Amino acid sequence: MKYYITTPIYYPNSSPHIGTAYTTIAADAMARLRRMKGDDVFFLTGTDENAQKIVRTAEAAGLDPHTYVDGIVEKFKELWRLLDISNDDFIRTTEERHAKVVQQIFTRLYEQGDIYKSEYEGWYCTPCETFWTRNKLVDGKCPNPDCGREVELLKEESYFFRMSKYEQRLLKYIQENPDFIQPVSRRNEMIRFIESGLEDLCVSRTTFQWGIKVPFDPKHVVYVWLDALINYISALGYPDDVNYNKYWPADVHLIGKDILRFHTIIWPIILMALDIPLPKKVYGHGWFLSREGGKISKSRGNVQDSFELIRRYGSDPIRYFLLREMQAGMDGTYSEDDLVEKLNSDLANDLGNYISRTLAMIVKYNDSKVPAPGADTELETELKSLSSSVAKTVEQKMLDCDPAAALEAIWQFVSQCNKYVDTTAPWNLAKDPAQRERLNTVLYTFADSIRILGIFCAPFMPGVPEKIKPLLGGGDYYRVWDDATRWNVLKPGTEIQKGEPIFPRVDLSQFSEPESEQEAPDVVKMPPLKEEIGIDEFAKLDLRVVKIIKAEKVEKTDRLLKLEVEMGGETRTVVSGIAQHYTAEELVGKKVILVANLKPAKLRGIVSQGMILAASDQEQLEVLTVAKDLPTGAQVK
Numbered sequence: 001m002k003y004y005i006t007t008p009i010y011y012p013n014s015s016p017h018i019g020t021a022y023t024t025i026a027a028d029a030m031a032r033l034r035r036m037k038g039d040d041v042f043f044l045t046g047t048d049e050n051a052q053k054i055v056r057t058a059e060a061a062g063l064d065p066h067t068y069v070d071g072i073v074e075k076f077k078e079l080w081r082l083l084d085i086s087n088d089d090f091i092r093t094t095e096e097r098h099a100k101v102v103q104q105i106f107t108r109l110y111e112q113g114d115i116y117k118s119e120y121e122g123w124y125c126t127p128c129e130t131f132w133t134r135n136k137l138v139d140g141k142c143p144n145p146d147c148g149r150e151v152e153l154l155k156e157e158s159y160f161f162r163m164s165k166y167e168q169r170l171l172k173y174i175q176e177n178p179d180f181i182q183p184v185s186r187r188n189e190m191i192r193f194i195e196s197g198l199e200d201l202c203v204s205r206t207t208f209q210w211g212i213k214v215p216f217d218p219k220h221v222v223y224v225w226l227d228a229l230i231n232y233i234s235a236l237g238y239p240d241d242v243n244y245n246k247y248w249p250a251d252v253h254l255i256g257k258d259i260l261r262f263h264t265i266i267w268p269i270i271l272m273a274l275d276i277p278l279p280k281k282v283y284g285h286g287w288f289l290s291r292e293g294g295k296i297s298k299s300r301g302n303v304q305d306s307f308e309l310i311r312r313y314g315s316d317p318i319r320y321f322l323l324r325e326m327q328a329g330m331d332g333t334y335s336e337d338d339l340v341e342k343l344n345s346d347l348a349n350d351l352g353n354y355i356s357r358t359l360a361m362i363v364k365y366n367d368s369k370v371p372a373p374g375a376d377t378e379l380e381t382e383l384k385s386l387s388s389s390v391a392k393t394v395e396q397k398m399l400d401c402d403p404a405a406a407l408e409a410i411w412q413f414v415s416q417c418n419k420y421v422d423t424t425a426p427w428n429l430a431k432d433p434a435q436r437e438r439l440n441t442v443l444y445t446f447a448d449s450i451r452i453l454g455i456f457c458a459p460f461m462p463g464v465p466e467k468i469k470p471l472l473g474g475g476d477y478y479r480v481w482d483d484a485t486r487w488n489v490l491k492p493g494t495e496i497q498k499g500e501p502i503f504p505r506v507d508l509s510q511f512s513e514p515e516s517e518q519e520a521p522d523v524v525k526m527p528p529l530k531e532e533i534g535i536d537e538f539a540k541l542d543l544r545v546v547k548i549i550k551a552e553k554v555e556k557t558d559r560l561l562k563l564e565v566e567m568g569g570e571t572r573t574v575v576s577g578i579a580q581h582y583t584a585e586e587l588v589g590k591k592v593i594l595v596a597n598l599k600p601a602k603l604r605g606i607v608s609q610g611m612i613l614a615a616s617d618q619e620q621l622e623v624l625t626v627a628k629d630l631p632t633g634a635q636v637k
């Protein structure tokens with residue numbers, strides 16, 4: 001099966017940002033998955049360089065447009081490289097291979113009467129590169145809800161494209177092909193737009209010279225949108241290259257909702273006029289908005305330097321966050337805080353911690369070797385069938401251009417894996433020699449599930465298989481999608497490595513310098529973190545809510561207090577080193593947290609049955625209390 005997927009070609013009037021990155025990353029994930037399914041994939045992206053706004057931005061920067069765009073195009077290419085984008089081609093509309101096809105098509109449409117010469121009188125929005133009639137303007141400004149900027153009055157000789165002629169044919173096509181415009185809400189919007197009547201489109205300009213010349217009338221340059229849309233076939237070598245014959249029609253044009261009209265009205269009509277099949281699907285995703293609500297865009301000045309973000313977090317977490325955050329048919333919200341939160345919760349905790357804790361158990365209970373598994377129980381069967389259904393769901397969701405739903409399904413598997421650890425409790429199995437075979441099955445399942453997680457993550461976070469590979473003995477298991485539905489692939493005896501966590505936790509404050517001494521955050525220099533422990537080790541602690549019913553100083557010390565605490569009807573004595581921070585009266589009646597299963601210890605002749613938890617820096621100390629009126633004996637988990 002062939003699979004041809006495209007992104008919009010972006011205007012290189014400024015560096016790419018998170019919004020532009022979303023479309024490219026989503027298309028990349030779809031392309032990667034299809035390759036892993038064995039399809040012959042062609043994935044195209046590029047830059048749309050013949051726009052009037054490029055001339056203006058270049059002029060403002062004191063550069064000629066060529067020099068200006070060359071610099072920005074390099075930034076696009078570099079960003080895509082850093083974000084692991086696997087495009088098969090990168091088309092620039094200033095390339096000869098593109099200009100040649102545009103000129104050929106313009107001439108053909110003119111010769112067959114679909115393009116004619118007339119005079120344009122109307123309005124033009126340069127930021128949107130769109131023509132508007134007076135009645136469409138809102139308060140005399142651009143009616144695009146995301147723009148609203150000044151428009152310019154144009155009166156010039158122009159060529160026009162006979163869009164009106166194709167109106168009914170297009171409407172019929174859209175109605176007969178429900179998959180063509182997705183999601184459905186946008187399809188209805190487009191149908192309404194066409195039903196309100198299509199006017200012929202102005203397709204040439206004479207007031208500037210930057211662009212592709214109309215070959216038979218070179219004082220005209222081709223209107224940038226007519227030029228740009230043709231990239232999808234010029235890159236394939238239309239009309240006779242093998243790539244064109246092999247890959248066209250496109251399986252998906254993935255774009256933002258802002259440019260749906262161009263892709264579902266102008267582009268199909270060009271293709272109809274050329275008698276070429278239409279793309280199978282145009283998917284218009286939502287926008288990334290800032291927390292304040294506006295679209296993330298350079299003109300709003302709310303973009304963050306993408307290169308700095310990659311330096312801070314790496315490509316995989318950014319890819320994961322953007323793909324997971326944009327729900328189908330809706331807008332997403334971007335903020336660095338949310339990115340860090342998702343990184344810590346989904347990647348460091350759910351995924352990364354599963355991998356490190358299970359590998360640690362293989363190290364501990366089987367001398368770092370993957371054991372041969374024994375017979376499966378229902379628990380393994382359940383996990384195995386889940387991986388198959390997740391693989392199917394992911395495939396379908398990605399064909400539907402919905403990476404958020406695909407990742408959600410994968411995280412159901414991650415969560416099931418974590419539950420499997422808790423249910424099988426290998427630390428208990430390890431205590432009982434009679435359970436050796438069962439323990440082996442569980443440890444084997446851990447290792448093989450990590451291999452499967454590597455496959456599941458590969459289209460979305462291509463760095464994950466690279467990180468997992470050395471942990472599972474260096475084997476190359478992550479290229480074939482269907483291998484995620486096959487178990488018992490990892491060879492028993494494989495030597496595993498515990499390694500570093502694949503996604504270390506991040507604290508956003510580590511990137512911000514305190515502005516001055518006075519404004520330095522109210523934290524002490526943090527003592528170094530202790531060695532990492534698994535959840536199983538943490539689970540050994542028995543923490544309980546207790547009420548302090550009596551407190552008195554221990555004689556001849558100024559540090560210790562002897563406390564009597566009540567816990568579910570039982571009274572215990574606890575000696576605590578908090579006398580310099582609390583008086584006895586302050587403590588009585590407080591509900592605090594007791595480490596209840598600490599071995600009793602004698603302090604100054606008194607047997608202390610547990611320890612009270614407190615937070616402290618070098619100067620202050622505060623016992624941990626519970627704000628709600630929880631009964632004593634309640635567990636802290």
Ligand code: ME8
Binds near residue numbers: 020255286297
């Ligand atoms: O429109 N959220 O180029 P462009 C999500 N050259 N996606 C966003 C976004 C945001 N905040 N901001 C931008 C053009 N995008 C034309 C396209 S195609 C033949 C010509 C993405 O540089 C989204 O895909 O303005 C949107 O459609 C595209 O960038 C617009 O890029």
